[in-house]
Amino acid sequence: VSGTGIETDGEVTVRLGLRRGRTLAMPELRTPPEPTPLWSAGAYVTTGHAPELLEAARHALRGMLAHLGEEYGLGFTDAYILASACVDLRVSQIVDAPHYTVSALLPQGLFAR
Template sequence: MRSGTFAHFRPDIRVPLAPFPGVVGLAPAELGPHLTSPPRQVGGNMDIRQLVAGSTLYLPVEVPGALLSAGDLHGAQGDGEVSGTGIEMEGRLTLRLSVLKDFPVTQPQFRAPPEPTNLWSQGSYAATGHAPDVMSAARTALEGLIRHMQREYRLTLPQAYVLASTCVDLRISQIVDAPNYTVSALLPLGIFG
């Protein structure tokens, strides 16, 4: 699958595909078995949709041989993966590995290429949430956007949640105005035909 193709959610809704691996990580220094989720300082199930072809991911190596794990390929996903899944896909992942001895990182960092889709070219509709913790603010913003999608686009509640997970971005709009954080949930209008 390549960028530039679409998943058809409904005849009037097309989600642009921009494939990426949901899981990329190295083994942590702590002994014992480790799941890829939750993500941690060495990566794992980070679900960062910007890690598309052409990205560079920097991870701290904590064990000899690094022990790379990668997979969980997604065709598309909004920032937040709000219903627990993006558009999952089968595919082949090709990685090029290097060890950078003079480039210390303690948490994953990355360089991303320009956005591979024109998902945001027609603007967006957003709902906001304000609360003393980011999770509550995100829930409030998402609930407002879900209601909008149900009303404006006649989606059922499950359809709205699934669509939100594939293309809605959750963004932290502000953390400075105590006691509340602001999270915005943005729906790209370019998906609607």
């Protein structure tokens, strides 16, 4: 908020997977479970990065609609309805001026089997 950042040493463990035959316009990821019922299975996240905030949100949502179609076989209209009701948009960063990053989070608990 004040233009200052806090940086620290740390270690991060990342597990990467390759999905052959799929081209991503922006990064996508899965988050670990959170201690709340809706997010207890984690989330699938698509991201958007653009010079305007709404454009970044559109990129993130387009990625999510593509994911819902490819992963769950939803048509565009059904994916759009589900995203409208269940996808959480979050501003991920605004400090990389003149670009913004928005993340679209889909709780994986919706698809519990």
